[in-house]
């Protein structure tokens with residue numbers, strides 16, 4: 001753990017007791033700790049176990065260049081401002097609709113934050129059919145010339161093919177089940193809301 005004193009074990013025990021996946025990313029962006037709940041959820045979702053991700057780069061587990069950029073900016077921002085952020089996203093299984101809240105907190109060290117504690121909490125769990133119409137979506141409307149459907153990683157809306165300026169709409173079916181024909185980007189709104197001011201001030 002990136003802390004400098006003997007509080008490591010206390011912190012570890014506290015995080016182990018959390019009921020949902022919790023992990024720590026150090027200042028260099030490496031995952032340095034995952035709790036037991038991580039492994040429990042990973043096993044049920046066929047994801048990588050804690051021992052397999054510990055020591056790897058956090059950003060390497062994110063798909064899509066713009067999402068990676070968003071996540072990198074989040075890490076920089078939380079460390080720089082020494083202020084946490086909360087973001088919500090659904091993470092479904094084929095049978096269950098699950099909404100998670102994720103809290104990104106700076107981990108305090110003697111001279112400022114030494115990393116990021118990422119704490120997830122499931123805030124809604126329902127049968128998939130209770131939240132989504134499970135009718136086939138109008139894929140022609142959304143399929144790009146590349147064959148992929150372009151989805152915003154921020155708001156999960158999809159791009160309507162051939163529109164300029166780009167039109168984005170939310171189609172529940174595309175987030176109800178994992179698909180292999182989705183590519184990820186970021187819409188103009190999310191780009192502006194999530195890091196527009198930062199990009200401008202960086203000049």
Ligand SMILES: [Zn+2]
Pocket residue numbers: 152153154155156157186187188189190191
């Ligand atoms: Zn968006």
